[in-house]
Amino acid sequence: MTEKSSPLALSNQLCFAFYSMSHAFGRAYRQLLEPLDLTYPQYVVLIVLWEQDGLTVKDIGDRLFLDSGTLTPLLKRLETMGHIRRMRDREDERQVRIMLTESGRSLRERAKDIPEHVGCMLGLPPGELRALNQQIAELRSRLHDSIPSPAKPELAAKGRSRT
Template structure:
């Protein structure tokens, strides 16, 4: 007879709740910092992508954020209205929309350079712990995405 694993049944024992509530706490920690920059958390993540590699498609941004293009488009429109990006149709394929940083968007990177350090201080954890946690969560996300892709 094989032994069955006893799975947790209370809210506080659930991995999903630990991840969810930690994600909420992290977003809450970012809020006052990003408010000073005039960005929401999803806008900040989008700008991080563009600061890494400018002139990318909406589809590429959506893929990096694990979102669909329809969710990303309104967020990009707001960044464009703030003057940080411009949206340009592809010349070879007009269905493609490329996102490019404006001078203001490039300058915002300098203004945002202290954000990671402020968040690091807020966590009150060691760099080693945070790196290991990030790597473990990235691995978990990959495993979950792989299992969903095979369904």
């Protein structure tokens, strides 16, 4: 077995393909988001809130597969920038709700061309993009299902019990 065909060869590691591609996306988005003074994770959080305002930190974490250790500092920075407000839920004070401000809402208009920009960079027809998106979402589910973890993403934990 040559080095190139070894299961350990770098070029055979699907994980590295995703790792490096994710960083390449990060670098591409960094330039497109720089005029909005946003980082890529901040932009992703705003996308979630543009779809549905008033979500809790847990809601956002479930959608993005991120935990509160990552989200709390990030949301505090967005609040400092004036794009959101963080408020304890009146009915359940364990929960913090995230509301968009006028400034946060207005960023959506400025961001609306970004996906098309990136689509041009990739040169991927919409049908292929959707197919790849769907394939990756399925693989992600399988990985999530396979990871024994106390803080499992909600949708993976449904219907499953752990011993």
